[in-house]
Amino acid sequence: MATQYHTVGKPSIRKDAIPKATGQEKFTCDVVIPGMLYGRILRSKYPHARIKRIDTSKAEAMGAICITFEDVPKAKYNERIVSVPSATFKDRTVLTNKPLHVGEAIAAVAAETEEKAEKALRLIEVEYEPLEPVFDPIAAMKPGKPSLHDSIILQDKVVEIKNNIAAKVEISEGDVEKGFREADIVIEGTARTSRVYHTQLETKSAVVVPEPNGGVTIWTTTQTIHNCRILIGEIFGIPLNKVNVKKISLGGSFGSSIQMNSVLPITVALALKAKRPVKMCTTREEDMYDHCRYPMILKYKLGAKKDGRLVAGEMEVIVDIGAHNIQAYPLLGCTAGWLVSLYKMPNLKFVGKAVYTNKAPACAMQGFGNPQVNFIAQTMMNEVAEKLGLDPIEVELKNYVGLGDVFWGQGPTVRSVIRSCGVEELIKKGAEMIGWKNRGRPQDKKGDIVRGIGMARGFHTSSAGGPMAGEAVDFSGAMIKINEDGTVDVIAPLQDMGGGALEAGLKIVAETLGVPLDCVELAPTDTCNSVYDVCLHATRGVYAGGGTLKKVAEQVRQKLLEFASRILGVYPHALKIRPDENLKQGVIYAEGISGKEITVKEVAATARNKNWGTIAAVDSLRQGQCPPAYTVYFVEVEVNKRTGEVKPVRAVIGADCGTVIDPIYAVAQIHGSFYRGLSYVLCEDTKYKRRTGELTNKGFLSGYNILKAEDMPNPDDIQVFFANTYEETGPFGAKGIGEAAINPVPAVVANAIYNAIGVWIREMPITPEKVLKALKEKGGN
Amino acid sequence: MEERKIRVKINGRDCELSVKPNELLLNVLRNKLGLCGTKYGCGTGDCGACTVLVNNEPKLSCLTLAVTVDGAEITTIEGLATDGKLHPIQDAFVKNGAIQCGFCIPGIIIMAKALLDENPHPTDEEIKEALKGHLCRCTGYINIIKAIKAASMAMSKA
Ligand code: FES
Ligand code: FES
Numbered sequence: 001m002a003t004q005y006h007t008v009g010k011p012s013i014r015k016d017a018i019p020k021a022t023g024q025e026k027f028t029c030d031v032v033i034p035g036m037l038y039g040r041i042l043r044s045k046y047p048h049a050r051i052k053r054i055d056t057s058k059a060e061a062m063g064a065i066c067i068t069f070e071d072v073p074k075a076k077y078n079e080r081i082v083s084v085p086s087a088t089f090k091d092r093t094v095l096t097n098k099p100l101h102v103g104e105a106i107a108a109v110a111a112e113t114e115e116k117a118e119k120a121l122r123l124i125e126v127e128y129e130p131l132e133p134v135f136d137p138i139a140a141m142k143p144g145k146p147s148l149h150d151s152i153i154l155q156d157k158v159v160e161i162k163n164n165i166a167a168k169v170e171i172s173e174g175d176v177e178k179g180f181r182e183a184d185i186v187i188e189g190t191a192r193t194s195r196v197y198h199t200q201l202e203t204k205s206a207v208v209v210p211e212p213n214g215g216v217t218i219w220t221t222t223q224t225i226h227n228c229r230i231l232i233g234e235i236f237g238i239p240l241n242k243v244n245v246k247k248i249s250l251g252g253s254f255g256s257s258i259q260m261n262s263v264l265p266i267t268v269a270l271a272l273k274a275k276r277p278v279k280m281c282t283t284r285e286e287d288m289y290d291h292c293r294y295p296m297i298l299k300y301k302l303g304a305k306k307d308g309r310l311v312a313g314e315m316e317v318i319v320d321i322g323a324h325n326i327q328a329y330p331l332l333g334c335t336a337g338w339l340v341s342l343y344k345m346p347n348l349k350f351v352g353k354a355v356y357t358n359k360a361p362a363c364a365m366q367g368f369g370n371p372q373v374n375f376i377a378q379t380m381m382n383e384v385a386e387k388l389g390l391d392p393i394e395v396e397l398k399n400y401v402g403l404g405d406v407f408w409g410q411g412p413t414v415r416s417v418i419r420s421c422g423v424e425e426l427i428k429k430g431a432e433m434i435g436w437k438n439r440g441r442p443q444d445k446k447g448d449i450v451r452g453i454g455m456a457r458g459f460h461t462s463s464a465g466g467p468m469a470g471e472a473v474d475f476s477g478a479m480i481k482i483n484e485d486g487t488v489d490v491i492a493p494l495q496d497m498g499g500g501a502l503e504a505g506l507k508i509v510a511e512t513l514g515v516p517l518d519c520v521e522l523a524p525t526d527t528c529n530s531v532y533d534v535c536l537h538a539t540r541g542v543y544a545g546g547g548t549l550k551k552v553a554e555q556v557r558q559k560l561l562e563f564a565s566r567i568l569g570v571y572p573h574a575l576k577i578r579p580d581e582n583l584k585q586g587v588i589y590a591e592g593i594s595g596k597e598i599t600v601k602e603v604a605a606t607a608r609n610k611n612w613g614t615i616a617a618v619d620s621l622r623q624g625q626c627p628p629a630y631t632v633y634f635v636e637v638e639v640n641k642r643t644g645e646v647k648p649v650r651a652v653i654g655a656d657c658g659t660v661i662d663p664i665y666a667v668a669q670i671h672g673s674f675y676r677g678l679s680y681v682l683c684e685d686t687k688y689k690r691r692t693g694e695l696t697n698k699g700f701l702s703g704y705n706i707l708k709a710e711d712m713p714n715p716d717d718i719q720v721f722f723a724n725t726y727e728e729t730g731p732f733g734a735k736g737i738g739e740a741a742i743n744p745v746p747a748v749v750a751n752a753i754y755n756a757i758g759v760w761i762r763e764m765p766i767t768p769e770k771v772l773k774a775l776k777e778k779g780g781n
Numbered sequence: 782m783e784e785r786k787i788r789v790k791i792n793g794r795d796c797e798l799s800v801k802p803n804e805l806l807l808n809v810l811r812n813k814l815g816l817c818g819t820k821y822g823c824g825t826g827d828c829g830a831c832t833v834l835v836n837n838e839p840k841l842s843c844l845t846l847a848v849t850v851d852g853a854e855i856t857t858i859e860g861l862a863t864d865g866k867l868h869p870i871q872d873a874f875v876k877n878g879a880i881q882c883g884f885c886i887p888g889i890i891i892m893a894k895a896l897l898d899e900n901p902h903p904t905d906e907e908i909k910e911a912l913k914g915h916l917c918r919c920t921g922y923i924n925i926i927k928a929i930k931a932a933s934m935a936m937s938k939a
Binding site: 013020201715716 | 808818819830861862871875876877879880881882887908909913919921925927
């Protein structure tokens with residue numbers, strides 16, 4: 001399909017690659033403002049406490065600017081406003097006088113140097129009244145347990161919190177009881193997924209400049225400059241036209257900056273008090289106490305017919321959200337949606353509870369509940385197939401949600417009909433490539449070191465768009481203009497976490513306008529010079545962000561052709577544009593009529609000289625669909641039965657992202673997701689000390705288990721291929737890819753382990769100890 | 782604390798700096814010299830983002846006191862490209878899709894330079910070994926390994 005395009009589908013070099021390779025790219029921590037102060041944050045030593053007394057006078061005496069709970073606005077807010085107000089639970093303030101986890105911010109200072117700020121921090125005297133903490137979500141729901149939040153705010157109403165349950169979602173379709181009665185086989189299982197730390201390379205940071213008009217200029221680590229602006233305006237009562245958040249590169253994020261990071265409002269409060277610019281870069285230790293993935297306990301019961309057709313499913317999920325409810329309610333809805341969208345299940349019941357505990361607050365991380373559900377659902381489906389003596393592939397093909405079915409893109413309120421689906425193609429081709437038929441049975445594999453091949457499939461939504469407004473806000477906006485020399489400025493507030501969504505956007509613009517990619521650049525963008533864009537999340541960059549750029553570029557093209565038509569005397573609809581790599585220009589021409597040609601530059605210059613105006617457009621787009629991108633994984637692992645070690649050795653990965661905008665970066669996204677998925681299922685977790693509520697690794701990377709280069713299969717042993725699909729609602733037929741590529745990874749590894757050693761392990765991370773334990777238990781019965 | 786004068790050659794240029802005895806090379810490069818390509822990722826020697834060459838040896842600048850490099854020759858990521866031409870390693874990273882967010886990249890490219898200087902034709906396993914001290918959360922290391930191999934080929938042809 002892509003061959004008809006001059007830019008889309010062709011490999012290109014992303015524009016930020018050279019600045020990043022030469023150390024020129026600027027990140028928040030690289031921003032330097034003359035006269036700026038350095039900020040540091042004082043953090044709670046206790047997992048649960050009341051601050052009885054806090055004395056900053058000694059720090060102030062040495063010249064530091066200090067703030068505590070007394071200095072910050074008291075109205076509660078939620079740092080993530082992707083959801084509509086009725087689904088946004090507010091439970092926090094900028095600083096607190098009742099810390100709910102070790103590392104929660106209780107005071108902050110700013111001083112001339114980092115050293116002085118550090119010294120000032122040590123001079124603050126704090127008297128705590130330690131309160132009983134609770135770390136286990138099941139225990140936290142029991143009566144008589146300490147309450148973290150007595151109440152929260154939902155749409156300006158006070159809502160009481162009981163038994164630390166922050167949110168609850170129940171969904172049921174059909175009649176599960178009846179479904180289970182009709183089933184020939186019913187199996188039950190429980191999975192536990194880990195509390196992964198995002199481990200983005202750049203720690204959360206902010207630089208804030210107070211402006212003479214009472215406003216602020218901001219650089220910060222964020223996936224959404226416009227939501228940061230709205231929040232800072234709301235919290236500090238500053239009109240939005242005086243809050244300017246500047247877009248700057250992000251050193252990774254993976255979901256951890258979907259919310260306004262806690263460091264930003266603290267830095268704003270300091271800068272406003274100091275009346276000087278303040279820079280605050282957090283340490284790795286601080287960062288590790290700031291965010292993590294939602295860990296879940298998932299209980300699942302599933303019923304199928306003899307032929308492998310599913311008839312009923314019942315799932316109960318408990319999520320340990322930590323100290324704050326950043327987005328537990330949408331998470332539960334999404335989690336139910338991922339299950340509904342994985343298998344056609346006529347009878348289904350889902351109950352999800354999100355529970356407060358005295359740990360770092362959990363937030364979005366690549367997949368948002370999807371890898372967790374996929375882990376239990378795909379491993380148990382495999383188990384059903386094995387028990388029925390069926391090929392797991394056959395069972396998947398019988399039950400998957402595909403073409404023409406309804407897909408839940410973001411929980412129950414965001415649904416649309418599937419119009420493109422490459423699942424069958426991916427499964428069949430992938431099975432062929434890996435040698436699925438020859439994988440053997442676990443009972444026949446001999447020796448201490450055995451290999452197994454697993455299969456799992458998954459998907460993720462492309463955006464939270466849909467035909468009706470749901471509980472998630474989802475639209476993008478952009479401005480595009482053609483300059484007087486024929487080059488193009490793209491003013492898009494959409495962020496890029498590193499995956500290349502914006503580079504894909506530039507290719508979409510070049511394709512639409514008919515100009516060489518070299519002519520198109522991302523302009524420096526901030527909230528004052530750009531229109532609203534919700535956030536980079538939900539794999540919406542290419543589909544929704546790129547879709548918006550296409551819409552705006554089409555309007556620019558229209559205007560360009562109208563102006564060219566005045567000059568050439570050819571009707572606009574008879575004109576075409578082609579990129580001319582030699583002229584480094586777009587050339588407008590009338591097909592078949594010689595001499596009727598003009599460069600984009602000449603048109604733009606003429607428009608200026610004749611006072612016709614700028615060739616530009618600005619608009620927003622809400623996608624009316626949320627098409628799923630699909631992935632299918634086949635992974636081979638090597639299990640050492642003596643040591644319990646599991647090593648991934650080979651992978652075949654099939655992806656359906658519709659039209660591939662850039663083959664190099666689409667594959668790169670899949671590589672990265674595969675890696676993070678492997679690390680998630682095999683080793684990552686954050687653990688807390690029972691007594692002190694501290695992280696067992698104290699916030700140091702050295703104590704955090706994570707896969708390294710040496711743990712990955714060799715490049716030649718990872719094959720990636722794409723489905724031949726076209727999504728009619730996406731820009732040039734494209735959907736997303738990012739999150740779809742991580743979701744089945746935990747399940748595929750567990751399924752491969754089963755194929756190697758014949759045991760199901762559903763507790764993440766699957767460490768050597770757990771493998772040995774499972775082998776021992778199997779040997780014992 | 783008393784500041785001390787040190788002389789170093791940074792990216793080919795001689796400079797004299799006055800540093801505190803407890804000042805880290807990382808902070809001197811970033812704050813005093815404006816060489817912000819060298820990144821802070823952990824401060825504890827666990828991520829490699831701060832790697833620079835000190836007398837052609839890769840060193841973690843977050844664990845190196847500035848006073849200890851007195852008289853040394855230092856190369857940071859900013860010093861690799863010459864006359865506006867990318868170093869072949871940088872070029873290979875750019876062309877092989879090895880760069881995503883880019884935050885880990887300066888440290889990894891510097892390490893790759895040290896590796897290829899010593900071992901011009903490393904195997905996958907040798908590259909992985911050299912990447913032991915480096916964290917990249919975005920790429921899964923796959924295209925990084927490919928880029929280092931491509932650079933090794935390009936450099937041996939040149
Ligand atoms: S910052 Fe030096 S190793 Fe991480
Ligand atoms: S490219 Fe983002 S951490 Fe390596």
